[in-house]
Amino acid sequence: MIPPSSSDHGPVSSCSCGGLTLTGVSVHYRDFTALRDVNLTIPDCGITALVGPSGCGKSSLLNAINRLTDLIPGCRVGGSLRDGVGTELTDPTLDVLALRRRIGMVFQKPNPFPHSIRRNFEIPLREHGLPRARVREVMEKNLREVGLWDEVSSRLDESALKLSGGQQQRLCIARALALGPEVILFDEPCSALDPISSAVVEEHIAALRGRVTVVIVTHNLAQARRIADRVGVFWIRDGAGTIVEEGEVETVFGGAKDADAWRYLAGGAG
Amino acid sequence: MVSLFPASFTRTRRPGDILLGIAGGLASAVTLLALGCILWDLVRLGLPHLSWSFLTGEVTENGRSGGIGPILISTLMILGFALAFVIPPALGCAIWLSEMVRQGSGAARIITGSVDLLASVPSIVFGLFGMSFFCQTLGLGFSILSGSLTLACMILPLLVRTTLSALQSLPADLRPTASALGLSGATMIGKILLPAALPGILVGITLGVGRALAETAALIFTSGYATRWPESPSDSGRALSVHIYDLAMNIPNGSGAASASALVLLVLIVLINTTAASLAARWHRRHSAS
Amino acid sequence: MSRSRSDILLRSGLGTLAGLSGSVVLLILFFLVAGAMPALRDGVLPRLFLDEFWQPGSQRDPQYALLPMLAGSILVTVLAILIAAPLGIAGAIFHRFYLPPRFAAWNEHALELLAGVPSVVFGFWGLTVLVPLINRLHPPGQSLLAAGIVLGLMILPTVALTSQAALRAVPGSQLFAAAGLGLGRVATVFHIALPAARPGIVAGVILAVARAVGETMAVVMVCGNIAKYPQSVFDSVRPVTATIALEMGYATSSHKALLFTAALFLVLLSGALVGWLAFRKGKNEAAVN
Structure with missing residues (x-):
């Protein structure tokens, strides 16, 4: 377990141990195999985009990385997921609460707690041991990080549900950043937003490069191409999702070796 | 739906989480143990007195000895008449609310409001009302008829609500489809909507029977105390629950027979509620499948 | 045609x-x-609250003190809720956040079964098992305590089931958000789940209060039926419902009218509770829309 230190609440300036190595990862729901044999290296402090049609296990993979799969009855994860210092993330004895603090998640639908903006930070920060006196400072720093501070600083005690969809999603990003994670997983963070809000959120995700390891699932190929360093293409093979193409973003978009991936990327580009 | 049993939480290391678990586990254990004790006591006290002749025999010595045959028959008659009285108005009311008036219109709100208010009336008040209206004003006396009319009033809200929700959970496009085929209102209701909602209505009826069977306070002053074999609905007839109350409170050395009667009542209720639950489960399955 | x-x-x-x-x-x-x-x-209404005794049938000196019986109803209900609410809500938290799904389903089935046990059966159990126990502890046994425990156990399954339903209705996205931030159970329960489920839990408790106030059989058999203010939990009490049940059989004229007045109080009380609940629900729905 990583002890909560007082200095790491917020994006850190230089990266360490934030990369992930996935070897033969599979995800099963009771009798159904959602994902099989995924091998992927996620570089430290880079942005990795996961693309592909719906239902080929991209979200399942994100859930497996920070163990949200534990919440789903009958869900099993196979294979090996290791972080930058070689800790096995699927280890059943791992302290998952500490793990989820190190590996944050932003969901497709913005999900602020139905409390005030301040409580949205206070609850997780206090849970992870930050003194009450420092909550405001960490909240302000991270709300500035996502460009929300000027919009909400006068109404921190109002319900977070009063914010627009785009603001709510930025609040969720700031809330995840406030715990000082090494990795943030984004599950289609823009797909529930209008185009303008979507562009703003995308800009703030892109700004995380070099400070936090980002893994983003997106259906927007143009977005993947704009912000990602590396890209993984998912497809259905033998009734289960798997990764069929992986590499530097320009290499993969320039000419994928896998036929399905090539057609998919070309269709999206054209 | 994603069920959120947090398997990962079982490996919690936080003292607070463990304490909360211990407190909640104790509460659950106390609940089930206390209520389990009640059931066990009833079985322990009642089983020795239970026999076939107890179920079918006549009541002798005010119930201290003999059986509960006439009482079971009276109970059945009270239930049967109560259902006969309650089903037509309850179904009519629910159909009218669901098919004939706009949701939220003034008339609909008055009717649903007063039916819901009826649901909040304590059962002893139903007893008082039944005694003064059915027994005295209508001159039915202490009789099976009075008791069943009182129970009919009591379970009316339950039946209206369950039928209404069964009708409202039918696919919305059934109605325009039926209208487009030129079906009359009566055909649409009688041949399409009611058959489709029937399983849901049956669940409501079963629950109503359970409520009626469990009821005592509404019957003490309406259906009477007679322990003879009932011959007609205008006879006085003692319901099983009233029998338990009378044996326990008014008859010295009556607790053996009271225990056995309580056990019989309990078994009947469990059977009825289990039937309702399995009907509901089947209705739900069929519904989510279609 | x-x-x-x-x-x-x-x-x-x-x-x-x-x-x-x-x-x-x-x-x-x-x-x-x-x-x-x-x-x-006849202007009896003020006497319901001012008289000292309850002897409505007396020819010489009829007295109409209803207040001790209202107090009896309220005390028994409070005691029942003090037993049922903490056990029911804590049990529901355990059910939702600790019990593995298979056991949770069993727990729920058991509670559903217990919720159907007739009140006369609870009363009978109280009379034959609980009252002798309390009698050994402190005579006479038929007491406020006995009535409170019997009634509390009777409404407990309902409180537990409505609390479970309210906790189950908390949106999964909220719980995933909590899990994604690494919140433990205590924080998830107290900061996320309970605040969201509170309206449903409160509604369940209010319904239980209405049921407890109106319940007759479970209390009449164990409360001792003495129409005085109890001095301790071991004293006998006589709730309003018990009074009606015991005296309706022989009451005449003004005595009978009093029992109807008492029934009117009961209906107004439980009607007010349920009406308030409906109003609250309507207001909540209006606030959401």
Whole structure:
């Protein structure tokens, strides 16, 4: 377990141990195999985009990385997921609460707690041991990080549900950043937003490069191409999702070796 | 739906989480143990007195000895008449609310409001009302008829609500489809909507029977105390629950027979509620499948 | 008969049945008021609260103190809720956040079964098992404590089941958000789940209060039926419902009118509780929209 230190609440300036190595990862729901044999290296402090049609296990993979799969009855994860210092993330004895603090998640639908903006930070920060006196400072720093501070600083005690969809999603990003994670997983963070809000959120995700390891699932190929360093293409093979193409973003978009991936990327580009 | 049993939480290391678990586990254990004790006591006290002749025999010595045959028959008659009285108005009311008036219109709100208010009336008040209206004003006396009319009033809200929700959970496009085929209102209701909602209505009826069977306070002053074999609905007839109350409170050395009667009542209720639950489960399955 | 004629007949027939269903409660209220009228007209109402004793049948010195019985109803209900609410809500938290799904399903089935146990059976158990126990501890046994425990156990499954349903209705996205931030159970339960489920849990408790106030059989057999203010939990009490059940059989004239007045109080009390609940629900729905 990583002890909560007082200095790491917020994006850190230089990266360490934030990369992930996935070897033969599979995800099963009771009798159904959602994902099989995924091998992927996620570089430290880079942005990795996961693309592909719906239902080929991209979200399942994100859930497996920070163990949200534990919440789903009958869900099993196979294979090996290791972080930058070689800790096995699927280890059943791992302290998952500490793990989820190190590996944050932003969901497709913005999900602020139905409390005030301040409580949205206070609850997780206090849970992870930050003194009450420092909550405001960490909240302000991270709300500035996502460009929300000027919009909400006068109404921190109002319900977070009063914010627009785009603001709510930025609040969720700031809330995840406030715990000082090494990795943030984004599950289609823009797909529930209008185009303008979507562009703003995308800009703030892109700004995380070099400070936090980002893994983003997106259906927007143009977005993947704009912000990602590396890209993984998912497809259905033998009734289960798997990764069929992986590499530097320009290499993969320039000419994928896998036929399905090539057609998919070309269709999206054209 | 994603069920959120947090398997990962079982490996919690936080003292607070463990304490909360211990407190909640104790509460659950106390609940089930206390209520389990009640059931066990009833079985322990009642089983020795239970026999076939107890179920079918006549009541002798005010119930201290003999059986509960006439009482079971009276109970059945009270239930049967109560259902006969309650089903037509309850179904009519629910159909009218669901098919004939706009949701939220003034008339609909008055009717649903007063039916819901009826649901909040304590059962002893139903007893008082039944005694003064059915027994005295209508001159039915202490009789099976009075008791069943009182129970009919009591379970009316339950039946209206369950039928209404069964009708409202039918696919919305059934109605325009039926209208487009030129079906009359009566055909649409009688041949399409009611058959489709029937399983849901049956669940409501079963629950109503359970409520009626469990009821005592509404019957003490309406259906009477007679322990003879009932011959007609205008006879006085003692319901099983009233029998338990009378044996326990008014008859010295009556607790053996009271225990056995309580056990019989309990078994009947469990059977009825289990039937309702399995009907509901089947209705739900069929519904989510279609 | 033409089709539209038959539809009009159907519509008016169903409307009549609906009107009949809706008028039952009015009929009940009418009979209660009519029955209570003699007492209300004779100016007995203030005496219900001012008199010292309850001896309505007495020829020489009739006394009409209803207040000790209202107090009895309220004390028994409070005790029952003090037993049922903490156990029910804590049990529901355990059910939702600790019990593995298979055991949770069993727990729920067991509670559903127990929720159906008739009140007369609870009363009978109280009389034959609980009262002798309390009697050994502190005579006479038939007491406020016995009535509170029996009633508390009776409403416990309902409180537990409504709390479970309220916790189950907390949106999964909220719980995923909590999990994604690494919140433990205590924080998830107290900061996320309970605040979201509170309206449902409170509604369940209020319904339980209404049921407890109106319950007759579970209390009449164990409360001792002495119409005085209890000095301790071991003293006998006599709730309003028990009074009606015990005296209706022989009451005449003004005594009977008093019992109708008491019933009117009961209906107004439980009607107010349920009406307030409906109002709260309506307001919540309006706030959401």
